[in-house]
């Protein structure tokens with residue numbers, strides 16, 4: 001059974017169609033990257049998967065059930081969400097923010113899990129600091145910890161590496177990889193195609209609300225897709241860790 005399945009899904013935001021006939025699945029053990037230019041519909045896919053945007057056609061299933069028929073708590077138990085927006089209204093200590101990921105656990109247990117998750121993203125030393133007094137990258141790691149604390153079968157992460165330094169980007173991708181390796185599923189939107197190519201089992205490419213590729217990285221990011229969707233050229237290089245994508249400027 002898929003942790004997430006969108007079948008022929010279309011959606012609108014206001015007057016604008018944002019997704020058209022989207023098919024997509026995420027299974028246990030998979031790290032799937034969602035790539036596409038600005039405005040392609042990546043955030044809309046993640047929000048629709050959580051029932052935050054209604055489907056106009058097709059169906060969205062979370063853990064086998066129609067998402068629209070699940071209450072908020074049932075959705076939260078099936079999927080954790082790391083939104084692109086990193087605003088936190090209250091200046092609470094990082095450990096308390098991270099613990100919010102597991103409101104269903106007793107206080108000491110959720111704090112213990114929060115501490116472990118902060119350690120996992122190398123933010124243990126930030127545990128007692130207010131999140132408003134942190135850099136953007138530090139806060140991003142605290143919010144990732146909050147999503148990891150939920151330990152849901154599926155993790156939906158929207159641009160989790162934006163604004164992070166290179167080592168932190170690799171750390172975050174490594175954590176997402178481990179999460180999937182523990183039999184969970186991860187759907188992560190990424191602009192960095194090289195990172196997506198290196199870490200994802202599959203890449204789904206969206207263009208103007210439609211899926212134009214869904215395959216292993218070297219097939220999904222073909223010359224044609226790189227040029228026609230992203231307006232760039234790339235070269236797949238052989239390396240010890242498998243094929244590596246090198247992005248080149250594309251001149252017509």
Ligand SMILES: Nc1ncnc2c1ncn2[C@@H]1O[C@H](COP(=O)(O)OP(=O)(O)OP(=O)(O)O)[C@@H](O)[C@H]1O
Pocket residue numbers: 013014016018036037038039040041042043044045
């Ligand atoms: N609240 C809204 N009302 C109307 N249209 C919206 C709204 N939010 C987003 N859109 C439009 O929906 C389309 C898809 O947006 P979405 O945020 O899903 O794209 P994205 O691929 O995540 O983009 P980015 O890479 O820039 O974050 C865009 O054309 C955008 O202008």
